[in-house]
Amino acid sequence: MTFLNFLISGISLGSIYAIIALGYTMVYGIAKMLNFAHGDVIMVGAYICFYAVSRFNLPPLVGVILAMIVCTVLGMVVERLAYKPLRQAPSLAVLITAIGVSYFLQNTALLLWSSNPKVFPSFFVSGSGGTGVELFGGQLKISYVTLFTIIICVIIMLALTWFTGKTKMGKAMRACSEDKGAAQLMGINVDATISMTFAIGSGLAAIAGVLLCSAYPTLVPTTGSMPGIKAFTAAVFGGIGSIPGAFLGGLLLGIIEIFAKAYISTQLSDAVVFAVLIIVLLVKPAGLLGKQIREKV
């Protein structure tokens, strides 16, 4: 039963990583850049939701939607101001700019909201005040946060699959990630598509931020960086650029992390996670679901 408990909390943590990793992987797929500022967008989303709910007493759902709107706009503005002028620049220059944006967001948050940790309110409480469901006579406890996280992640996954597969914008996104030049020749507005990708990724980051802080309720300006790095790892794990890959990578990473914490050592769990990543990349150098591109001579 404890095994099942760990598995469920692993899936829940993994779902959060998966949502963040989706943002990384979509941006990487289309703009071929590692957006290191993504983790900090999560933090901004969590802060917006925190202030909306606990200071302005808005209902949680409104807080989440507000956070999504702010993050979406933030993502598009950052893309327009910092990344778009560098579209032709070497990838390292873009990487450093992304790091600059990450510092910028963290320090702005530090100035606006101070470094004092905020305790994130728990939204997921039933009418009678319970925080979870109990199964098998109380042996298996699943909190509502866990349940919601998993459900939301599945919904996002299905919605994104539908979006990229069926809609015009989604098809445009896939076309741009295959070949920008050819996409432009077919009349696709590449700039708008990239902007849209950033918008979706950042909106998802806001949701991830709220879920992350509901599960681990301390909120500081550096909250987003470690989950950001882990989610980035998850995206690579699953094969960067691939949406199902990010989903799978995130889930596996979360499960491995929780199991490493439970069965190996709490302090060394990060080391175990990264060691597994290295082993996977050695066996499958393009990640679990990544496409192995043959080199042309």
Added chain:
Amino acid sequence: MKSLKLNKTTRRNYLTYLLVILAYVILQILGSTGSISSSLKGMLVPICAYIVMAISLNLTVGVLGELSLGHAGFMSMGAFTGVTAAIALQDAIPAAPLRMAIALAVGAAFAALTGFLIGIPVLRLNGDYLAIVTLAFGEIIKSIFNNLYVGVDKKGLHMSLLSDKTSLSEGGKLIIAGPMGIGGIQKISTFTAGFILVMITLIVVFHLVNSRAGRAIMAIRDNRIAAESVGVNITKYKMMAFVTSAALAGAAGALFAMNYSTIVANKFDFNTSILVLVFVVLGGLGNMLGSIVAAAALTILPEALRQFSDYRMLVYAIVLILVMLATNNPTLKSFFSRFKPGKSHGKEAA
């Protein structure tokens, strides 16, 4: 007149040596007359350490052409092993400079060994996958040092992982105390030691780059398949650059650590790796002088921005973004290239 006609690279290398020596002499003179502030004086050794870090990372990123996001891991390895050696030898070798040199050598050796072990799996990968694996190794090294306990007594060194199980005999001393790191370090790093390390680094890197091996390494960077097809042993040369880079970073770590009385593993995290990468990219890939200037300037910058107090890191971030935007702006680029005769536009378009 043949000896006077040095080629461009050699001239550039000598200029770099000259400028570093000049900077050292000037700072020494200013220091002896007491006209540099105490905050700058305290930063001289870290600046030297960061310069060595930047040059060594430039070897991986600029010359070998592989992005490494875990360079701080080697620094950490060098710092912890170097300081452990220095503390363990405290009674055996009373002369501080000699102990310092041994500590740097030990740090470099262990970092080189780590670099070799990490290099075996890492160098099989390419591009972003290689970058993420170096990141992973950096985090693993940090995790391990955060949970490592090392003590010394008459019987020698004892180690344990996760909790203090060293069970030292009478008179023994715990050196690395897990998350508390190493405390009570004798501050034996000096600016002169730092300067010497920078010079050694420059000599090593320039000689490597301008050798047959260096040309092979750059050939791999420019076109791996072409290099392989003319018989360049890819793994060997990649490993050579990677291990050299790791060893130098290890020495830098030992130098850095012995400038402080305590050192913890969390000091050498992902952010430190990124910081050094920023030096390298701002200084120019493959440009060692650029790395030196960028490392020195960007280490001083947050201090110089002290008047902005709370806003200094914000200003730093904005400066970073603006510099990247400005240096990659096509209009500015073509404007500056007018002043550089002999450099064709064709190169940039490629």
